[in-house]
Structure formats: structure tokens, C-alpha cells
Amino acid sequence: MPKAQSVRPLALPVVSPRLLLTAAGVVVLLLALAYLVAFDQGALSRSGMYMHELMHDGRHLLGVPCH
Template sequence: MTATVFNPAAEPVAIPASELLPWVIFGSLLLLLALYFVGAEQGATSLISGMYVHEFMHDGRHLLGFPCH
């Protein structure tokens, strides 16, 4: 004889918004910081003096379509 084993289907667990919100805020801040350094860290809006950040992010600017020349 064979025995039949009942395996109930796994049900998804809901994640409360109160637990998800801090991660969304953290990710958004990281995204905005990266967008600033890739897109605006040069010229009049520069927070860091010199061209070090501009040169470090130069290829990323061109890859994402930001003009820099």
C-alpha cells in the first residue's frame, strides 16, 4: 500500500507597511544620493571642491545620458 501525505500549499505572508517603510526611505535616500553624485556634482552645485568626483563618475554620466561637457 501507499500512504498519501497531505501537504497544504504555502500561503504568502503579508508584510506590514510599518516594517517596510524604513527600508523604502533608506533605499530612496541612497538612490537620491547616487543620482546627485552622477548627475549634479559639478559646477555651481558642487558640494566637494575639485574635479575628483566628476572624473570618478564621468563614464557613469555618459552611460546614463547626463551631459557634462
């Protein structure tokens, strides 16, 4: 009968809370930017037609259907 092997637990690296907070902030910022470029039709970007046209051109550049 073969000898039983000892099993060691898997050591996972500890992630610092500061790194998690920074990563969450970056994700929120990127989601807000994606919303402004891809979906906002002027509801949040009320700074005139310049911002609307900039976002509109960004949609075309990224291939997001907008009209």
C-alpha cells in the same frame, strides 16, 4: 425588482513600518547617488579629480548631458 447585493469592503494589506522605513531609506540613497552621478560638478565630491572623473564618466555612460 432584483435583489440588492451586499457590498464587502476592500481588504488592503497592512504594510509594516519597518518595510516603509527601509523603502524610504533606499529611495533616499538612490536619490543621493543619482545626484552625485548626474548633477554634482565637484561641489560635494571633493576627494580630488579621481572622483570627479569617475562621476563624469558615469554621466557619459548613462547618457546624462554634462557639458
